[in-house]
Amino acid sequence: MGFRQFFNKLKGPAPAPASVPPPTSIRELLFGDLPSAQWPAADSEVRGQEPWKWFAAAQQARAQGDTAAAEQALRQVLTTPKLESRQYLQAWQALRELGVAPPSETAKQVLGVVVEVGLEQGLDLLAAYADGSARYYNYSGAGVVWENPDDSLAPHIGALRAAGQRVADRIGPWEEARPAAPGPGQVRLNLLTPSGLHFGQAPFNTLWEDEMGGPVLVAAQQLMQALIAKHEQVTENRG
Incomplete structure (x- = not known):
């Protein structure tokens, strides 16, 4: 076949x-590239849990103009072991929005x-x-x-x-x-x-x-x- x-x-x-979620939403969640303002959603019940709390902290820091704190929170995601690959991809998506590029080896x-x-x-x-x-x-x-x-x-x-x-x-x-x-x-x-x-x-x-x-x-x-x-x-x- x-x-x-x-x-x-x-x-x-x-x-x-x-x-x-319906198929369209499923597709959007496969890439780990949602805009940082959308991950996690403002009304999400997981905002207080790891690793989502680090994304939420980055959202708040960025809204306050503190890009250094936002970067630090996102790097907490990258250093947390055994997360889903999409979480690491999502962290890099948000870091790239801050102008932070990944190291050449990765x-x-x-x-x-x-x-x-x-x-x-x-x-x-x-x-x-x-x-x-x-x-x-x-x-x-x-x-x-x-x-x-x-x-x-x-x-x-x-x-x-x-x-x-x-x-x-x-x-x-x-x-x-x-x-x-x-x-x-x-x-x-x-x-x-x-x-x-x-x-x-x-x-x-x-x-x-x-x-x-x-x-x-x-x-x-x-x-x-x-x-x-x-x-x-x-x-x-x-x-």
Whole structure:
């Protein structure tokens, strides 16, 4: 079965809480690049918890014009071990807004890969992160969320990140706001680094045959197959 067919294979409800946000909101949360004023939200219940309290402290300091204190709070996030990769990406997003650049040795480190596939029916998303988590969201609303309960998907996630790293090493970061989702027939490979978003976009066949993009798509297909297998296994066990 081809890669594109796998993006249409997953059926049924997403194995996630009923409070999960709609697909558009889900997409916005995959990149770890929300404007610092929005992370966390002013009315969020987690503002007093780590690591969100450090982001909240940075918001307050920045509002008061104290950029040094804002930077210090954000660096607390970076030095806190075992956070989600998106939290580290979000901290670097806020630091870049302050004019703070990551060190050269980590600037282009790929902490996450998000593959977006534009279909006639909508958008499909596959994401994998350095913390070992991964997720797939089908345009229909079905999905698989893998929060790294074990290391069974580690080889697939590592292979996708490695393929993405080879691309990021050869291209520069996107300097503007993250583009809207790709349209039908287009595939976008998003590489998430401390220095910002790196991406490539093209029609599926063009990207599949590309010397850099092709290996990313192959690794993405293999991870998707593994995620779908996990989903089907859980469904069978519940049945």
